[in-house]
Amino acid sequence: MLLTGSTPQLWSEASWAMVVIVIVLTRKWSTRVWIVRTTATDVRERIETACRGLFLKIEEPADGRYRLTVGEQSVDLRLMTIGKRFQCVLLPSAGAHGKLSLLVDWLAKQYPGPVPPVRIVLKVR
Amino acid sequence: MSKSTVQTEISINNTPEAVIAYVADVNNRPLFLASLKSVSDIEGEPLAVGTTWRWKWDMLGAEFEGSGRCLAHDPGQRYSFTTEGGISSTFTYEATATDAGTSLTIRVEFEAPDSLLSRMGVDSLLESLKQGDAEKAAQNLKVILDT
Numbered sequence: 001m002l003l004t005g006s007t008p009q010l011w012s013e014a015s016w017a018m019v020v021i022v023i024v025l026t027r028k029w030s031t032r033v034w035i036v037r038t039t040a041t042d043v044r045e046r047i048e049t050a051c052r053g054l055f056l057k058i059e060e061p062a063d064g065r066y067r068l069t070v071g072e073q074s075v076d077l078r079l080m081t082i083g084k085r086f087q088c089v090l091l092p093s094a095g096a097h098g099k100l101s102l103l104v105d106w107l108a109k110q111y112p113g114p115v116p117p118v119r120i121v122l123k124v125r
Numbered sequence: 126m127s128k129s130t131v132q133t134e135i136s137i138n139n140t141p142e143a144v145i146a147y148v149a150d151v152n153n154r155p156l157f158l159a160s161l162k163s164v165s166d167i168e169g170e171p172l173a174v175g176t177t178w179r180w181k182w183d184m185l186g187a188e189f190e191g192s193g194r195c196l197a198h199d200p201g202q203r204y205s206f207t208t209e210g211g212i213s214s215t216f217t218y219e220a221t222a223t224d225a226g227t228s229l230t231i232r233v234e235f236e237a238p239d240s241l242l243s244r245m246g247v248d249s250l251l252e253s254l255k256q257g258d259a260e261k262a263a264q265n266l267k268v269i270l271d272t
Binding site for chain 2: 098
């Protein structure tokens with residue numbers, strides 16, 4: 001379809017196609033890529049703690065690359081340091097084993113977003 | 126005080142000893158209780174009666190804080206703890222051996238101050254949230270502990 005139009009139409013259609021691709025990729029990756037403000041050691045220790053609690057086998061075949069195994073299924077989780085205090089965590093894709101989903105849910109609780117939650121401490125009178 | 130109870134049951138392909146030992150460890154709890162954000166300040170052995178801890182619970186985007194205390198731990202049979210902090214509750218996990226492994230019953234009794242419920246108008250919502258949390262916790266435990 002892109003090849004049959006005149007030059008302006010071709011550019012317009014190609015631009016829209018690019019926009020759609022960027023939106024799809026952004027939506028897909030935004031749930032898989034986290035930027036957290038902490039040290040690599042902190043992230044690594046938390047992931048290892050969760051893996052112990054979830055009976056997930058964890059290996060580090062390369063620096064910053066973790067292979068998580070449950071049963072016959074293995075997925076990779078990557079950790080990259082950005083500057084001194086930020087870590088980029090590339091999570092396994094959605095639809096992985098339930099234990100991997102629980103790991104991701106648990107990590108989300110460890111590293112809440114930038115908006116502070118409403119904190120309530122109830123006192124019984 | 127307004128008192129309510131929710132209960133759920135699930136079959137897990139593992140031994141009752143393994144199931145109760147897992148739920149009894151305070152450190153494991155945020156892994157299977159979706160709304161439990163964290164536990165901290167654990168005083169005592171994580172599996173022992175009388176052990177206390179601090180907790181943070183997320184409900185509808187608000188964060189509640191309080192303390193917890195282990196009430197009973199019969200290995201392979203029963204584990205129970207209570208939470209305090211305005212909405213007080215008692216969680217009881219009971220395991221029974223079956224041909225498939227373990228039948229686990231989770232019962233949550235909770236009571237919120239009437240002043241809070243009337244102010245917020247959330248008594249039925251609170252009950253459905255607790256029921257949902259209990260069912261989700263049971264499913265998560267099955268995911269974690271099924272062999």
